[in-house]
Amino acid sequence: MSSTLLRSSAVRAALRTSPTKVARAGLAGSTFVRGKATLPDLPYDYGALEPSISGKIMELHHDKHHQTYVTSLNNFSEQMAEAKQKDDVKAQIALQPMINFHGGGHINHTLFWENLAPQSQGGGEPPTGKLSQSINDSYGSLDAMKEKFNAALAGIQGSGWAWLVQDTQTGSIQIKTYANQDPVVGQFRPILGIDAWEHAYYLDYQNRKAEYFKAIWNVVNWKAAEKRFQ
Amino acid sequence: MTGSSSSSLLLILLSLKFLHTTATEQAQQPFEFGEMAAPTYSLPPLPYAYDALEPYISKQIMELHHGKHHQTYITNLNAALKTQAEAVHASDIAGQVSLQQGIRFNAGGHINHSLFWQNMCPASSPDAKRSAAPKLVKQIKATWGDEEKFREAFKAALLGIQGSGWGWLVKIENGKEQRLSIVTTKDQDPVVGKGEVPVFGIDMWEHAYYLQYLNGKAAYVENIWNVINWKTAEERYLGTPADAFKILKASM
Ligand SMILES: [Fe+2]
Numbered sequence: 396m397s398s399t400l401l402r403s404s405a406v407r408a409a410l411r412t413s414p415t416k417v418a419r420a421g422l423a424g425s426t427f428v429r430g431k432a433t434l435p436d437l438p439y440d441y442g443a444l445e446p447s448i449s450g451k452i453m454e455l456h457h458d459k460h461h462q463t464y465v466t467s468l469n470n471f472s473e474q475m476a477e478a479k480q481k482d483d484v485k486a487q488i489a490l491q492p493m494i495n496f497h498g499g500g501h502i503n504h505t506l507f508w509e510n511l512a513p514q515s516q517g518g519g520e521p522p523t524g525k526l527s528q529s530i531n532d533s534y535g536s537l538d539a540m541k542e543k544f545n546a547a548l549a550g551i552q553g554s555g556w557a558w559l560v561q562d563t564q565t566g567s568i569q570i571k572t573y574a575n576q577d578p579v580v581g582q583f584r585p586i587l588g589i590d591a592w593e594h595a596y597y598l599d600y601q602n603r604k605a606e607y608f609k610a611i612w613n614v615v616n617w618k619a620a621e622k623r624f625q
Numbered sequence: 626m627t628g629s630s631s632s633s634l635l636l637i638l639l640s641l642k643f644l645h646t647t648a649t650e651q652a653q654q655p656f657e658f659g660e661m662a663a664p665t666y667s668l669p670p671l672p673y674a675y676d677a678l679e680p681y682i683s684k685q686i687m688e689l690h691h692g693k694h695h696q697t698y699i700t701n702l703n704a705a706l707k708t709q710a711e712a713v714h715a716s717d718i719a720g721q722v723s724l725q726q727g728i729r730f731n732a733g734g735h736i737n738h739s740l741f742w743q744n745m746c747p748a749s750s751p752d753a754k755r756s757a758a759p760k761l762v763k764q765i766k767a768t769w770g771d772e773e774k775f776r777e778a779f780k781a782a783l784l785g786i787q788g789s790g791w792g793w794l795v796k797i798e799n800g801k802e803q804r805l806s807i808v809t810t811k812d813q814d815p816v817v818g819k820g821e822v823p824v825f826g827i828d829m830w831e832h833a834y835y836l837q838y839l840n841g842k843a844a845y846v847e848n849i850w851n852v853i854n855w856k857t858a859e860e861r862y863l864g865t866p867a868d869a870f871k872i873l874k875a876s877m
Pocket residue numbers: 456460504590592594595
């Protein structure tokens with residue numbers, strides 16, 4: 396592990412013990428402070444998901460990519476607030492795709508960090524209870540669901556995400572893919588998401604993305620998914 | 626641009642199959658291939674060594690990008706075209722329609738990368754100098770004011786892509802009118818609209834730069850200007866869409 400990793404791990408450890416730290420069980424909303432989005436602390440060290448995901452990828456992904464979404468979201472949110480103040484509807488409409496993209500990037504990554512965990516903290520342990528039951532009802536078994544999920548991931552043409560979602564109308568679960576940073580909103584509730592952008596795996600797996608899709612299940616935090624499932 | 630239909634893409638692929646008919650003739654009989662075997666495409670060789678674009682694009686990136694990524698688009702395209710030929714033969718119209726998106730994506734990947742390799746060259750080559758494209762550079766200046774403004778506009782377009790995609794300098798011909806435009810396309814959508822000639826393109830998928838530039842895509846966008854093949858750009862600018870796509874005929 397590089398000194399950079401150690402240093403940021405130490406910072407995170409300090410943050411974790413801070414009394415003002417927001418409880419980690421919440422969703423993306425818990426990372427907004429006074430209207431500003433902030434980069435959430437990772438609930439584990441950058442190197443903790445190895446060998447499924449390297450510390451180098453985790454550090455870049457969290458500290459650079461996610462941070463850029465946060466910074467851009469705050470920037471465009473400010474412009475949006477100005478446009479609203481001026482009753483400039485055209486400007487508001489023009490800004491919406493930017494809010495969708497950068498806000499989506501912030502929401503998606505926040506959920507993603509939460510729904511991963513090192514094996515020492517339960518990563519890869521199969522779901523239990525109602526979520527497990529729902530998966531079995533819909534797919535027959537967890538393995539069958541994973542197979543369908545990986546096929547959905549492999550079928551994404553370009554950048555995007557695959558999600559296990561819950562239909563808020565029927566309560567049933569399904570696998571859905573979303574382009575770029577489109578977030579899971581509206582009729583569906585995000586349960587478990589996997590980032591299929593190339594930056595999520597390229598340093599470790601290059602073009603062999605099927606290997607990444609296979610390996611990531613070893614660090615999926617089903618406990619977090621169970622908390623989202625209603 | 627992104628609205629270009631799958632059928633116009635198919636037309637290009639089909640017209641390439643018939644080397645002795647013009648694109649116009651082919652346009653009148655686009656779906657008469659039920660009895661034919663599906664066309665098979667193969668990976669066009671790089672016109673330079675894998676390490677020839679260093680230090681701007683690393684050897685490792687070029688090897689993976691050409692040998693793996695481009696090859697995968699071709700493999701998937703060939704499989705989809707074969708399935709399509711079978712669906713056509715079986716008069717399975719639903720099957721044909723369901724194949725269109727996959728064909729568009731993988732054929733787009735093949736077209737885009739084939740054009741991309743050709744519109745780059747080693748920085749030391751005389752073709753990498755803008756003096757190799759006098760007429761094109763003249764119109765760039767007439768359109769954007771000066772080359773610096775053009776590069777700034779191109780950079781802003783490339784960095785504004787949300788997700789995977791490409792940026793292209795496109796010549797658009799409409800009757801006697803002709804203009805240049807900077808166009809971004811998503812995923813592997815190719816530039817195949819009527820009267821459009823892709824002059825040069827820049828791949829903005831993360832696989833195009835990540836191993837070397839990581840999240841620093843602005844540096845990639847700066848550096849790639851050193852390896853643009855202006856001689857090829859000039860030829861495409863002065864030619865027709867069919868001229869630009871001739872590399873694809875060679876890879877069948
Ligand atoms: Fe990501």
